[in-house]
Amino acid sequence: MTSAPRPQAAAGPGTEGTGRAARHHGEILQGVFLDQRRRPVHALVTLPMRGPGSAARFARRPGSSPDEVTVTPAGRTKARAAAVLAVRECAARRDAEPCGGELTLSGDLPVGLGMGSSTSDVIATVRAVADSWDVPLPPETIARIAVRAEGASDPLMHGSRALLFAQREGRVLEVLGSTLPPTVVVGCALAAGAPVDTLSLPALRHDEDLAAYGHLRRMLRRAVATADTALLGRVSTASARLRQRVLPHAEFPTLTEIAASTGAVGVQIAHSGNVAGILFDPRAPGLRHGVRRCTRALDREGITPTLTFTTFTSSPTSEEFPWTNTSRKPSAART
Structure with missing residues (x-):
């Protein structure tokens, strides 16, 4: 039947x-x-x-x-x-x-x-x-x-x-937590916004990387648990530095120098692309001044600023920091 x-x-x-x-x-x-x-x-x-x-x-x-x-x-x-x-x-x-x-x-x-x-x-x-x-x-x-x-x-x-x-x-x-520590991100485009073929990138070597990434995982776990934006910045910068072996960015040293000179906590780079960010603690004094100095420094170095945005829905400080477009021209082709 x-x-x-x-x-x-x-x-x-x-x-x-x-x-x-x-x-x-x-x-x-x-x-x-x-x-x-x-x-x-x-x-x-x-x-x-x-x-x-x-x-x-x-x-x-x-x-x-x-x-x-x-x-x-x-x-x-x-x-x-x-x-x-x-x-x-x-x-x-x-x-x-x-x-x-x-x-x-x-x-x-x-x-x-x-x-x-x-x-x-x-x-x-x-x-x-x-x-x-x-x-x-x-x-x-x-x-x-x-x-x-x-x-x-x-x-x-x-x-x-x-x-x-x-x-x-x-x-x-692993669920690290409900949210990452509060962060203000000054976004920018590297390599003139050229696209990257993600699946063509070489693989990491397990034996050389497990210990380093295990340490960063523990650091990030602690950063999330304590809402420590500075520690988040250290993790992100270290991860971006390790990733340079897979997808090198000529602008990486410049980004870290700008971060250090403007009071940022670190840098962040897409590990399979050319979008990057300089990370600030929204609770730090002189935030707006630091962000302005950062965008000007990026411009001077020929790195196109894109968006400045926050990772939180309500400001942890007494003043709001809105999502702003800091780019004078699009950094990449749109879909």
């Missing part, structure tokens, strides 16, 4: 969905760490950014093949792959036949700078597909789909918590 075919999703209302995803400003820490089973695993801690990232809209086409997914703008192959995977996941949870659809993406994240543009597209896509099927997907499932779609993923699906995240496996190695 043959089983009855699964019902197809009906057309009409409820076949469209929307999704959004945040962005980030590269990494505070990225390297090789031991997981719970003492295995070496590539993992990272991102620097979250408030504000819009990617937005997606997905319209199902009931009766079509699940591989028949079109995407606008054209060329967003990772997002399209994520849509196909998400459709199959949602259909299975609905016990229904999967189908294709039309995916539309919007947002202005620079591509290849290390701000999570592809992950933001992918997460927004998965959420839009899930919304079109009215199927809630947990962050762990979204992470699994994201890794399958793009090879490695940032932890944007988990919100702004401070996480050590295995980007190639899509799993959380």
